[in-house]
Every structure is written in structure tokens, then in C-alpha cells.
Amino acid sequence: MSDHRDPEDLVPGKEPDLGMEIEEFELALEKQRVHGRTALWADVWYRLRHNKMAMVGLVIIVVLVLVAIFAPWLAPQDPLYSPLYDQNATPQEKAESVKQPPSRRHWLGTDDLGRDILSRLIYGSRVSVEVGIVAVLISLVIGLFFGALAGYFGGWGDSVIMRSADIFFAFPTVLGAIAIMTVLGPGLINVFIAIGVLGWATIARIFRGSILSVKENEYVEAARAMGAGNARIIWKHIMPNSIQPIIVYATMGVGGAILAEAWLAFLGLGQQLPTPSWGNMLAQYLPFYTTDPWMMFIPGTAIVVSVLAFILLGDGLRDALDPRLKGSV
Amino acid sequence: MTNGKDTLLEVRNLRTWFHTQEGVVRAVDGVSFAIARGEALAVVGESGCGKTVTALSVMNLVPSPPGRIEEGEIVFEGRNLLEMNDREMRQVRGNNIGMIFQDPMTSLNPVFTIGSQIREAIQVHLGLNRREAKRRAVELLEMVEIPQAERRYKMYPHEFSGGMRQRAMIAMALSCEPKLLIADEPSTALDVTIQAQIMELIARLRQEIGLAVMLITHDLGVVAGVAETVLVMYAGKVVEYADIDRVYYNSRHPYAWSLMRSVPRLDEKKDRLLTIGGSPPSLINLPPGCSFSPRCPFAEEICFQEEPPLVEAESGHLSACHFAGDFEKHGQGVKS
Numbered sequence: 001m002s003d004h005r006d007p008e009d010l011v012p013g014k015e016p017d018l019g020m021e022i023e024e025f026e027l028a029l030e031k032q033r034v035h036g037r038t039a040l041w042a043d044v045w046y047r048l049r050h051n052k053m054a055m056v057g058l059v060i061i062v063v064l065v066l067v068a069i070f071a072p073w074l075a076p077q078d079p080l081y082s083p084l085y086d087q088n089a090t091p092q093e094k095a096e097s098v099k100q101p102p103s104r105r106h107w108l109g110t111d112d113l114g115r116d117i118l119s120r121l122i123y124g125s126r127v128s129v130e131v132g133i134v135a136v137l138i139s140l141v142i143g144l145f146f147g148a149l150a151g152y153f154g155g156w157g158d159s160v161i162m163r164s165a166d167i168f169f170a171f172p173t174v175l176g177a178i179a180i181m182t183v184l185g186p187g188l189i190n191v192f193i194a195i196g197v198l199g200w201a202t203i204a205r206i207f208r209g210s211i212l213s214v215k216e217n218e219y220v221e222a223a224r225a226m227g228a229g230n231a232r233i234i235w236k237h238i239m240p241n242s243i244q245p246i247i248v249y250a251t252m253g254v255g256g257a258i259l260a261e262a263w264l265a266f267l268g269l270g271q272q273l274p275t276p277s278w279g280n281m282l283a284q285y286l287p288f289y290t291t292d293p294w295m296m297f298i299p300g301t302a303i304v305v306s307v308l309a310f311i312l313l314g315d316g317l318r319d320a321l322d323p324r325l326k327g328s329v
Numbered sequence: 330m331t332n333g334k335d336t337l338l339e340v341r342n343l344r345t346w347f348h349t350q351e352g353v354v355r356a357v358d359g360v361s362f363a364i365a366r367g368e369a370l371a372v373v374g375e376s377g378c379g380k381t382v383t384a385l386s387v388m389n390l391v392p393s394p395p396g397r398i399e400e401g402e403i404v405f406e407g408r409n410l411l412e413m414n415d416r417e418m419r420q421v422r423g424n425n426i427g428m429i430f431q432d433p434m435t436s437l438n439p440v441f442t443i444g445s446q447i448r449e450a451i452q453v454h455l456g457l458n459r460r461e462a463k464r465r466a467v468e469l470l471e472m473v474e475i476p477q478a479e480r481r482y483k484m485y486p487h488e489f490s491g492g493m494r495q496r497a498m499i500a501m502a503l504s505c506e507p508k509l510l511i512a513d514e515p516s517t518a519l520d521v522t523i524q525a526q527i528m529e530l531i532a533r534l535r536q537e538i539g540l541a542v543m544l545i546t547h548d549l550g551v552v553a554g555v556a557e558t559v560l561v562m563y564a565g566k567v568v569e570y571a572d573i574d575r576v577y578y579n580s581r582h583p584y585a586w587s588l589m590r591s592v593p594r595l596d597e598k599k600d601r602l603l604t605i606g607g608s609p610p611s612l613i614n615l616p617p618g619c620s621f622s623p624r625c626p627f628a629e630e631i632c633f634q635e636e637p638p639l640v641e642a643e644s645g646h647l648s649a650c651h652f653a654g655d656f657e658k659h660g661q662g663v664k665s
Contacts, residue, residue, distance in 0.1 A: 217435055218430055218431075218432055218436040219435060219436050219437055219438045219439075221390070221430065222429075222430055222437070222498070222501075223438070224390055224422070225388055225390060225422055225423070225427070225428035225502075226422060226427075226450050226502070227419040227421070227422035227423030227424060227450075227453070227454060228419070228423075229415075236438075236441075236449070237438050240438075240440040240441075241438070241439065241440055
């Protein structure tokens with residue numbers, strides 16, 4: 001760490017090295033006070049900020065999350081409102097409301113029941129964001145716990161955990177999710193569980209590998225010599241030093257979970273109609289692909305763009321967390 | 330060697346073996362020694378002779394598997410550490426026995442500031458609150474002569490030089506006022522001037538806080554300034570154990586004797602230093618008889634057949650050599 005000297009050493013907020021003169025040292029300390037002293041994260045943010053693709057991804061993600069949170073205020077209409085079931089609508093209004101192309105009134109047109117597609121898209125983002133976050137959290141909790149057990153303690157527990165992980169690897173995610181959904185029945189909660197449970201194996205494996213190398217560090221031995229117990233050693237000394245690949249994987253995993261949810265909803269196993277999700281919208285619009293193909297492109301594009309955003313951000317995070325890896329993968 | 334003084338640590342007949350695929354490695358095989366309160370004991374020997382494993386055994390930190398303490402007693406203040414459960418042992422580590430390691434570059438956690446690492450140890454062991462613990466941590470940094478301690482407290486390990494990191498490690502090891510400091514080659518990874526400073530620091534701390542030190546090293550020059558007693562190890566066994574002057578000037582074992590003559594000295598003019606031929610034996614297949622016999626310039630018939638016991642060559646001077654005391658007379662044509 002101390003012997004590298006690259007232009008990034010000049011980053012504000014970067015901590016001073018001790019070879020410098022007292023005055024420079026004071027200056028560096030001053031900068032450090034101004035810019036906060038979490039040098040690692042300041043560095044990571046600096047590198048991330050200069051990665052255009054990652055910033056594109058980040059902006060899309062921020063927009064996506066804001067849209068999901070503020071859906072009721074942003075949506076121009078009730079996503080469930082259909083003139084066909086409106087007793088006040090005249091027969092002509094009903095006839096004209098269906099499958100309209102984009103217009104000033106309906107920016108993305110209307111669907112086969114005359115519902116506003118933009119509103120459905122905006123509400124659908126809620127499902128995607130929820131699934132992305134909750135499913136990945138479930139994977140993280142299970143994966144980190146078992147990964148830590150396996151990596152830190154080793155022995156037969158390690159074998160049992162990693163062989164179980166291998167079993168999970170044997171299922172393609174979507175196929176596995178379909179199997180689980182078939183057992184649990186359709187519904188959003190079950191989607192969380194299915195995708196979350198299937199994701200643990202990869203996280204456990206990455207974390208275990210990471211721990212295996214980190215636990216050999218002398219500061220772990222030193223902590224033990226100071227009388228630290230296993231829990232403290234894992235939590236304070238190993239976790240912060242081995243969490244970086246997990247951050248990257250989890251970021252990309254959110255994209256993966258969004259995609260998996262879309263798959264399941266498309267197959268009718270996820271969010272049930274009439275509540276919109278991007279997957280069930282896609283399934284709903286698919287029959288019209290010959291007559292009105294633009295309809296299915298709308299949720300399709302939303303899915304692609306958000307998944308891509310998480311992958312771009314994850315990629316950028318990997319480069320930012322470990323600049324030595326840059327360009328290598 | 331405690332000579333009837335107040336014994337702090339006593340190790341009796343310690344055997345720590347590693348069960349590997351190739352066979353049983355007898356890393357420590359029947360080692361006994363004692364450290365009195367405030368005493369400094371140096372454990373010297375070549376790489377792989379069991380010095381570090383001895384220290385790890387005292388801390389009960391031998392990597393297991395494959396390592397196992399097969400037998401022996403490690404009595405610290407009257408209590409056998411080997412009979413303690415995990416919880417009690419954690420209390421001993423840090424609170425009673427502190428340890429510093431060879432490479433200060435890697436013994437600090439890179440993601441936390443120096444201060445928070447020391448403070449954490451204090452909070453956990455002494456139960457002080459955050460503010461008190463911080464004050465104490467800064468005091469400790471000052472005690473180990475780190476300038477601008479208040480500021481360095483907030484720095485990360487990568488901003489410290491090697492010597493400063495070792496000082497920080499010492500501060501951390503001393504944070505809970507242990508009675509014994511185990512220093513495992515504390516100066517090996519540092520350059521010579523820093524080495525001297527670190528050794529001086531350890532010597533000063535001994536004076537100031539009455540700390541007992543177990544200093545593990547292969548550098549005999551380092552030993553001279555700090556320790557009172559020397560334990561020379563070879564192939565997992567104690568070969569000589571006496572106070573420092575006797576080992577240095579009146580060695581009773583050919584291995585220790587050769588070691589002393591392989592070090593350059595300022596006050597003696599020599600053309601060539603003595604070298605010890607061969608290399609240390611494999612700990613799995615020890616030669617019969619005395620482990621040192623294949624390399625010993627004075628070895629005779631008996632050395633290859635019988636293992637010499639550790640006996641008192643003179644009062645307070647233990648040696649494991651058949652010819653303890655007069656081995657030089659048995660040597661033929663060996664010049665030092």
C-alpha cells in the first residue's frame with residue numbers, strides 16, 4: 001500500500017504519507033479534515049465518479065428508485081383504471097380507449113383494456129425495485145452467514161455447506177425459481193423467497209474464498225493474540241477486508257433478481273394481474289406483437305435498461321474498489 | 330531461569346507436534362523454561378527450530394489441526410493455561426500476556442485507524458468507555474514514542490512506516506497492562522537503526538512498567554541488549570539454557586558455541602567468521618543420537634548413538650551435550 005505512487009495519490013482526501021515535510025504534512029492533514037477521513041470510500045467515490053458508464057448506471061438506478069418511491073405522484077393515472085369498466089364512459093369512449101398509440105394524453109399509449117401504459121410502467125417499477133432489494137438481501141443474509149462459517153472454520157462444516165451450494169449451482173436460476181414457485185404458489189412474497197434462496201450459493205462461495213485469503217493475514221493472528229473471540233474477528237477484522245467482491249456481486253445481483261422476477265411474472269408465476277409488473281406487462285402485451293409491437297417493447301426496454309444499469313454500476317464498483325483489476329476481467 | 334524469584338510463567342516439558350501427511354513433525358519436543366516477573370528471556374535458534382511454535386503454544390494459538398499440544402504444562406501465575414477453556418484463555422491473551430509479531434506491515438488491520446484498533450482492545454479488556462479508552466490509547470502511543478500521538482491516532486496503518494507500525498503494535502499489546510510480552514522476532518522486518526530503536530523501547534518499557542519479556546529472535550546481537558537469560562533451541566529441543574553472559578562467554582554446547590562465533594564483533598579482530606556446516610535436520614526424521622551431531626565439529630562416537638540429556642553443566646547452566654563443559658578439548662583441529 002505504502003510504496004505505490006500514482007497520480008491518484010494527489011486525490012484530495014487521500015491520506016498523507018510520512019515521507020513528507022512537516023508543512024506538507026499539516027496541509028495534507030487539513031485536507032483530510034475537510035474531506036473526511038474515510039480514505040478508502042473517498043477514493044472509491046473518486047474513481048467511480050470518473051467512470052462514465054458507471055455513472056450512467058448510477059443515474060438510471062437513482063431515477064428508478066425515485067420513480068418507484070414516488071409512483072403515486074408521478075403516474076398520470078390510476079394504473080388499474082380501465083374505461084371499459086367505467087360506467088360513466090360512453091360506448092364510443094370505450095371503443096376508442098383501447099390500444100391507442102402514444103399521444104399527448106397517454107405518453108406511452110394504452111393497452112388492450114384502455115389502461116395508461118406509462119402509469120402501469122411506473123407502478124411496475126415498484127415490484128422490480130422491491131424484488132431486487134429484498135431478494136438480494138435474503139441471499140446476502142444466508143450467503144454471508146454460511147460463507148463465513150465455511151471459510152472461517154473450515155473442516156466438515158465447510159464441506160457440507162459448499163456441497164450444498166454445489167447442489168444449488170446445479171439448477172439454472174430461473175428453472176430453480178420455477179420449481180420453488182410451483183411448490184410455494186404464485187405471488188410476490190414467494191418470488192422474494194425463491195430468488196433470494198437461490199442466490200445464496202454464489203455469495204457464500206465468493207465470501208468463503210475471500211475469507212480464506214483474508215484470515216491468513218497476520219492482523220487476524222494479532223487480534224487473536226489480543227484475546228479477540230471468533231465473532232469479533234469475523235465481524236471486525238475479516239468482514240471489512242473481504243466484503244468488496246460481495247458489494248460488486250450484490251449490485252449486479254439486484255439486476256439479476258429484477259430479470260428473474262420478470263421471467264417469473266412473464267410465466268405467470270410472479271406478481272399477479274391486475275397489479276402491474278414489468279414481467280406480467282410483457283406477457284400481457286405479447287399476443288399483440290404482430291399488430292401493435294410497440295406495446296411489448298415498453299416493459300421490455302424498462303427491464304433491459306434497469307438490469308444494464310446495475311451491471312454497469314457493479315462493473316464500475318469493481319474497478320473502483322480495486323484499481324489493479326481494471327481492464328483485467 | 331527464576332533462581333527462586335517470583336515465577337510468572339513456567340513451561341514444563343512442552344511437546345507441540347504437527348500431524349502432517351508426511352508424518353509427525355515434532356516442532357517442540359520437551360521444552361521447559363521459566364520466566365520470573367520482570368525478567369527478559371531470549372529464545373534463540375535457527376529458522377524452524379520451534380521458537381515461534383513455543384510462543385504460540387504459550388498463547389494457545391497453535392494452528393490446529395494439524396498442530397497439537399501433546400503434553401506439558403504451561404503455568405502462568407499458578408494456573409495451567411492448557412486446562413483453560415476458550416473464554417478464560419481469551420482473558421489471558423491481551424490482559425495478561427501480550428504478543429507482537431514479526432511483520433508489523435501486516436499485523437494491523439488495514440481498514441481501521443491505528444487509534445480505533447488500540448481503543449477497541451482497551452474497551453473490550455478494561456471495560457472503559459469510548460472517551461477514556463481513547464485517552465488511554467493516545468497515552469500509549471506517546472509511551473511508545475510516536476510523535477504527535479493525537480494526530481497519528483486518526484491515521485490508517487498504511488500511513489505509518491514500519492518502525493511506527495511496530496511501535497503501534499507494541500502499544501496495542503501493552504494496552505491492557507499485560508505482565509508478559511511475547512515478542513516474536515519484533516525487529517526482523519525492520520532496518521537496522523529502527524531495530525535498535527525498537528529494542529531500546531522494549532528495554533525501556535521493561536524498566537518503566539516491570540514487564541517480563543519473552544523475546545524470540547535469531548539475531549544474537551539483538552539479544553545482548555535486552556535479555557538476561559538465553560534459551561538456545563535446536564530441532565525442537567532446548568540445547569542450552571543459562572544467563573546471557575554464560576552463554577555468550579562460556580558456552581557449554583557446541584551449537585550455541587558455534588552460533589556465538591558466527592557473529593561479527595566489534596571488539597574482536599577475525600578474518601573469517603565460523604560457519605555451521607549442513608542444514609537443520611528434518612523434524613520428521615531426526616538423526617539418531619544428538620540432533621546436532623551431523624553438523625557438530627566435535628562429535629564423537631557416542632553423539633551419533635545416544636541422545637544427550639539436558640543436564641546442569643554448572644550451577645544454573647543447563648546444556649544438552651555429552652561433553653558439556655569440555656567439548657572443546659574433544660575437538661580435533663578445530664580453530665575458532
